Amino acid sequence: MAATLVSNILEEYKCDANSSVHIKLVENEKDVFNKEKAFHPNMSHQIFGDSEVIFGYKNLEVQLYYHAGSLLTYLGIKYSAAVDKLSPVDIKPDDVISLVKKVLAPGHFSNLDQFLSKFPEEDKFTPMGELIETFIVSEETYQVYKAGISTPRFKSYHERLQTFVLWYIDAASFLDMDDSKWDFFLMFKKSSEVGITRFSIAGYTAVYRYYAYPDMKRPRISQFLILPTFQKKGLGAKLLLAVDNHYTKDKKVLDMTVEDPVNDFLRLRDYVDVLRCRSLPVFKPNYLCKGFSKEMVDQARRKLKVNQHQCRRVYEILRLGATNLNDPEEHRKYRLEIKKRLNAPFQKEKADLKKLQRVLTADEYAAAVANISQREQLNILEENYRETIAEYKRILERVAAS
Known part of the structure; x- marks a missing residue:
């Protein structure tokens, strides 16, 4: 008791x-x-x-x-x-x-x-690094600065800044600040009052420059954070655009990648890349209806540093926007193309099982094949398709609103 x-x-x-x-x-x-x-x-x-x-x-x-x-x-x-x-x-x-x-x-x-x-x-604090972008959102001025481990004052500043990732990025860890391949992009709100200019940190991203054969580099976004008081203002898109624009100018950059992106960042990246790619000739409606092409990959990579996987997502989103879903034939063609991609993992699994058939007993092979029935695969495929289209429609709505 x-x-x-x-x-x-x-x-x-x-x-x-x-x-x-x-x-x-x-x-x-x-x-x-x-x-x-x-x-x-x-x-x-x-x-x-x-x-x-x-x-x-x-x-x-x-x-x-x-x-x-x-x-x-x-x-x-x-x-x-x-x-x-x-x-x-x-x-x-x-x-x-x-x-x-x-x-x-x-x-x-x-x-x-x-x-x-x-x-x-x-209050005398000023940002460190190179100013690469200035823009106004809701009558507030924001600036993006690029810094590295050799930038004066930055390493000690980053020690304070990095604590936020533990509260907001799952499985995040502190970075090795002795590695010169790290690039950092810091976003500050700039304000003036009674002749005093103040800077407030709004967000940042850390990018690692990986090597790409034979003499190129492939930057990978590792951490990306807009602080809570600055969210829901479109600042994430502004920061990502500033980063993309910076690397697009670098002839030694092959394309951009992202490390283990969460769903929120996937949406942000899709939105930004659709905005960027839709101006390319190969993403115009008359090309989109012909299907995904090597020309799309080449142009997106060469002009905007968009990698092949992300280029495919951009194509599918823009193709949806150019498809009349009320037209049965147009809708059918689009649905089949998306489902073909979504079904690829199942087909690979079947092919792998076929290879293993020679070393498995009849019972073992039958159990493996029965693991997911044909009906279950079709249900999963249909559900994946519906979720994908719903996500793409949200991206298109945001693009239209912009």
């Missing part, structure tokens, strides 16, 4: 880590105390474990504040109660500060007054 009572009491001291962590990008003292400035992580398992639970507190608030420009950092916690001796065994709360400190850059503050006292100096 007593053990059950203690267990119930302990449950009250469990906090959801994602909602307990309050992150802020602050420009002044007013921002520090403005609750509406706070945003939360998408994930916290890389700091607090798979359960994403913090034990030992009631009404916990983990305060992680960054100067919006320099990313000078403050870490503190608030709570209404902490677990005490509720059983014969001394129960201690999780050491939240130590867990978060492990991923923060050196030089962060645990005293809020000391953090605030540094603002006059931090």
Whole structure:
């Protein structure tokens, strides 16, 4: 009975880590105390474990504040109660500060007054690297800078910046900052007030320049993040376009790739590449209806650094836009072409099984073939087709709205 009572009491001291962590990008003292400035992580398992639970507190608030420009950092916690001796065994709360400190850059503050006292100096922050793009979104000015490990001030800045990936990119890890093949593209909001110019970090991406035979390079986007307070403004597309435009000018770049893209980034990339490719002659409606071609791959790669796999996706999206789905014959031709591609993995699996037939017993081969029935394959294929078309329609709607 007593053990059950203690267990119930302990449950009250469990906090959801994602909602307990309050992150802020602050420009002044007013921002520090403005609750509406706070945003939360998408994930916290890389700091607090798979359960994403913090034990030992009631009404916990983990305060992680960054100067919006320099990313000078403050870490503190608030709570209404902490677990005490509720059983014969001394129960201690999780050491939240130590867990978060492990991923923060050196030089962060645990005293809020000391953090605030540094603002006059931090307000003088200016971006590092080469300015490659300036644009205006909703009457706000944004700039994109390119930097590398040899760029003055950048390595120490990146130590602060990279902590965001642990909260927002699943399975992310810190990069090797001794490798000169890394390129970084930083997006800042630029604002002026009473003669003072301020820069606030809005997002960034890290790109690794891989080798491509015989003397080319193939940049691969590794990390891509727009911070929560700057999302839903079209800034992701602007940053990706700036990166694409930069490498498109480089004659030594073969094409662009992406490392393990999540669905949100796939949508963003599709949207940006459709915008870019639709101006090429081979992606005009009269060419699209003839089917996917080598000329499409060659032009997309040569002029825009779009790789073959992504070129195929762009073709399928634009072909959908050029297809009259109310025309049975046009719709049938488009559906068959998409399903043929979607069915390719099943056909490869069958071919592989055929090769193995010589080394498998009759029973083993029959079991392998029966693993997915013909009807199941058709159902999976139809479902994949419907999901693909729905996704493509969303891309086309966004393109039309732009």
